[in-house]
Amino acid sequence: MQYLNNFDYAIISLYFLILIGIGLYLKKRASENLQEYFLAGNKMPWWALGVTGMGWSLDAVGTMLITSLLFLLGPRGLFIEFRGGANLALIFMMIWTGKWHRRSNCMTGAEWMTYRFGDGAGGKFARAASAIAQIAFSLGMLAYMAKGVGLFFSMFVPISPFACSVITIGIAAIYTISSGWYGVVFSDIFQSVLITAGIIFVVVKASLAIPDADSLHNLAIQITGVKEWASAVPQIHAAMPKAYEMYESLFMFTVFLVLKNIVAGFSSGGEPHYFAARNERECGKLTCLWACLLTMRWPMMMGFAILGLFLVKDLFADSESLMQAAELIKVHLGAVGKNQWPDALAGIINSPEKYSPDLISGLREIIGPDWAGKLPLLSYEGTINAERILPAVLLSKIPSGMRGLMMITLIAAEMSTFSATMNKTTALFTRDIYQKFLRPKASHKELLAAIYIFSVSLIIIAFLFAYTSKSINDIWGWIMMGLGSGLAVPLVLRLYWWRFNGSGFALGMTAGLLGALVQRTFWPQLHESWQFVILTSIPAVFSIIGTYLSKPTDNEVLENFYRTTRPFGFWGPYKNILPPDAREATRIENRNDLIALPFGLCWIISMFMMPLTAMAMNFRALAAAFIVFMIGVAGLYKFWYKNLPPEPSKETGSGK
Structure with a gap:
């Protein structure tokens, strides 16, 4: 078995030491108070938060999974990753949900529930339910990372996948727990340089390996058996390899995924990047940069997939x-x-x-x-185990030294996702459960101890979940289509319907969470499309029942929410509380945001697709994607960018 050599290990060890050093160096600054630990005191510039967003979305496990889909299906693998790997919800956060959440001046998405529903029984119920549900979602994400990182790194060292997971995630936990959001941002900036260098190398190497378009397409058909490998169109019936038969109705599955993204997008915005932003204008700018930087991962993954085709041809005769x-x-x-x-x-x-x-x-x-x-x-x-194509390519197609750099690129991606997820989850537990309900008078020292103990416990539970799952695709599909769907509906209603209250939110979230867990336990093989349909319907029913079984949210709370957030939707009773000029400005803002949405979706989908079709040498599809991209850019410029709020003056500060 071929593994890394000593030079590669030395490069990786140096990288780990730098990360731990960053965490320990920033520990004192992060430990001053919770605002500093979880949001870096709202001091980070928008471009740094945009880089952090990209780091959060790009991980080694996801890269390995998406590479497997591109290896098997070519550019059409993008459509399956509308599940979450191609994050279309970024458009909604860029245009309006990010700034709506920033206007609250809250620290977490669960604390935001108090801002929306008040601090009465319903608001407290909603805050607790939100924190528990988001922690459960993060637990699924951490399990997905624990499963995948073991599969990935065990191909490079002579130890088991489980041991690899323990070592890698253990190192990430050290610097994340030590430095909080400061560690997330500073390490992501450092790691983004490494990631960019790795992307350039893989794209160039894969491009040089392709003799011509016909040779590439014939090789792909020979290896995968998929005749439409270079296509960029989701067919009504698509040929799929074993273990991927669930995606045969690719067109309908894509429709479901777009619908799922619309639901998820309307409910988004509660990410720490927006609570940590200096003002609402920067919420839009950081998300635009986030999406643009995330585009770079697609040509890298297609490069790995193409190199994988040549590798399989060399290794297996039949x-x-x-x-x-x-x-x-x-x-x-x-x-x-x-x-x-x-x-x-x-x-x-x-x-x-x-x-x-x-x-x-x-x-x-x-x-x-x-x-x-x-x-x-x-x-x-x-x-062929397509989920292991990426590490196999690294071992066989990348020279020593550069292989160490590529390993660092993928480790950096994994560390970024892990650290941001851990920071968000510990904030939910510490701020919204421990400090709010268990120990309201806890000292800062006690809160830091709670962070450390909870973090270790969360990692242990994630490992137990990870190693009862069949594959990373299995975990990822359930997180995005099962658990994510179960939690989405109450998150949508809280923003767009004035009558929706804390009891309805809490009951809907509880029903969605329990429904997803029951489905995972008793019907784990349920098709992802049916997971979406069933697990959005259940919480929708319970949300409405819970809303009408209890009284509306206090009028004073709703008036404050509407004045500061200024959302669109079913807010009729409160639209007239704004002065006429503010009411008209809000109407124009909301109108422009909604008009910008289809342009934004065209922009981000075509931006992701263009490098895939270019790498696959499908130049007709590339030209079509470019035309759609330019239409999206023009619409976004007119209806979104030109209407961003002005930069706040130094006198008004960096709040709302």
Whole structure:
């Protein structure tokens, strides 16, 4: 089995030491108070928060997963990643939901519930339910990272996927817990330089490997069996490989995902980046930069996918050998399940002397004398494990030294996502549960201790969840289409319907969370489209029931919310509380925001698609995407950018 060499390990070790050093250096500044720890005192410029947003959205596990989809489907893999990897909700946050949340001057999305519903029984119920539900969502994200990071890094070192997860996430936890939001921002700026260098290298290397368009397309068809590999159109019925049959109705699945993104987008905006922004104008600017920087990941992932096609061609003469090897392993290992498959392969590779000689000799005969180097690419179904294409390419197609840099690029992406998720989750627990309900008079020292203890506990639970899951695609699909759908409806209603109250929100969130957990426990194989339909319907019903079973939110709270947030939607009873000039300005602002939305969606989708079609050498699709992109740019400039709020003067400060 081929692993990294000492030079690669030295580069990675230096990177880890720098990260830990950043965390320890910033520890004192972050520990001054909760505002400093969780939001860096609202001192960070918009471009730094935009870089942090990109770092939050780009992770090694997601990169590995999306690379597998692009390897199997070409540019159409983008449509499946409308689940979350291609974050269309950024448009809604850029245009209006980000600034709406910033106007509250709150610290967390759960604290915002007090601003919206008041501090009575309903508001407290809503705040607690929001905190618990968001912590559950973050737990799913951390489990997804724990599962994927083990699968990824175990291909580079002679230890199991579980041990790799423990080491990598342990190091990330050290600097994240030490430095809070300061550590997130400063480490992301440092890591963005590394990520950019890695992206450029992969794109150039993949481009040089392609002889011509016809050769690439023929190779892709030969390896994947998908005739429409270079297409950028979601077909009504698309050929899918084993374990991906759920996406055969690709067009309808894409429609569901766009609908899901609209629901999620209307409910978005409660991210720490917006609470940490200096003013509402910077909320829009940081999100625009976030989306533009996130575009860079797509040509890198397509580059890895293309290099993966050439790698599989070199390693495996035919697909029949893969099926035979998988069956042989199942015969010798007995009741090994799909969720234990990666660890079982790692055991065979790293300790072949512990297994039957017949198994080892059989593998050598079926897939060749270098069987140990090929085995990580074997899936449970007896096909290519596309989720491991990226690490396999790193080992086989990237030279020493540069391979260490690429590893750092992907580790940096993972660390960024992990640190931002941990910071957000610990803020919810400390601010909205521990300090609000359990220990209102807790000292700052006690709150820091609560942060440390909760962080460690959260990581342990995430590991338990991760290693009962079959694959990272399995976890990611449930997070985005199951759990995410279950929580979305109450988050939408809180912004656009005045009568919606804290009880309705809490009951809807509880129903959505429990529904998602029940589905995951008893019907884990439920198609993602049905997860979306069922798990948005249940909380919608309970939200409305809870709303009408209790009285409306206090009028004083609603008036303050409407005056400061100025949302559109069903706010008829409160629109007249604004002075005539403010009412007209709000009407124009809301109108422009809604008109800008379709232009924004065209802009971001085409911006993500253009580098994919360019790398796949589908130049007709590239030209079409470019035309859509320019239409989106023109619409956004007219209806969004020109109407951004002015920069606040030094006298008024950086608040609203």
